[in-house]
Amino acid sequence: MHHTGGPGWRITMDTCAPMLVALYLRDVAGLVGAGTPALSHVAPSVTAADHSMLTADVGGNDALRDQWEVWWSRLLQNVPGNQQKLTPPDFPEMAGMPALQLVAHAHFGAAMNWSREQSQLYSLMAAQRETMGGHKILADLVQNREMELGRSARDFTLTIVEVPLAEQRAWFLEPDRLIMSSHLIDDQEVFRSYVQPVVELLV
Template identity: 35%
Template structure:
């Protein structure tokens, strides 16, 4: 959904269903991701129940397979799993450990994800006006400073993460905790430097 647009710039914000599913699996299996975009745990917390199902070799293999899946989600920005029906996970045939985990825990993952999607609708009703005003103000300030904000499209992915912060994923995506919006000063402290980098 598009939240706001101005003189050539646009900001969209939404939740990402496949990211939710991937992060649920990450927390369920206690996968420690590699790289800079290592997000905080989900909230409400997902118990690492599947971690004890894995031996050392399987855990290492699963970590690599999950990392590849996550990087694909970030790079492509598209969903490869239809979470509204029981998938066959054929797209994961080259990731046997991950495929097995998805098949074994999909029911609980689906229920957890659907609950978060419902909560996100309530979150949007409560916070959309404040987000619109704050983001428009940040962009207006950049324009007044003479920065070029034309053709800028900032994509916010709002997820239920336990830590109030934001993670910039180049070139134009920001993953942020839904809780971050509850603190306008903190929200601005993360978003303003990112917008500066993009202009």
């Protein structure tokens, strides 16, 4: 986790393990374009499997997509607050979502392993950024906006959730959150194109 801040404002960058598990389950279930925002598939990619037989008695793939989208929406509402971790084998966090529970049960071990691996890689990458000053662009964006406006920034908090996505971009969730590909900051010009308008809005 990284914090950048000044008087009254704070920007946090981190990843989110429950969201990593959710994205793994989305991709292993082949739910392309599911959820709002519709994030690209994860990288490294996950091989999709056909779950139509598994979920046939509980609504099939349509029910699975609907249930995943409800669960995803709940996860987004709780970022950056307390994120519920899944509790096998019954997954009470998915109560009323039988198709999703079946898929979670089938892939829970692999999803957790993948999530842990990605979290560890993120921690190493974040530590390297700290050493190299890779987050300086965040403070620069705020300071440049303050100079343009001729005043200090308003009080604000911006939470940036980084996840390993194939598409290098960010998605703004009003009023103060961004979901972002975890390598977007490596290309500071593209990073700036997504983050600067949000900073301008908040400052």
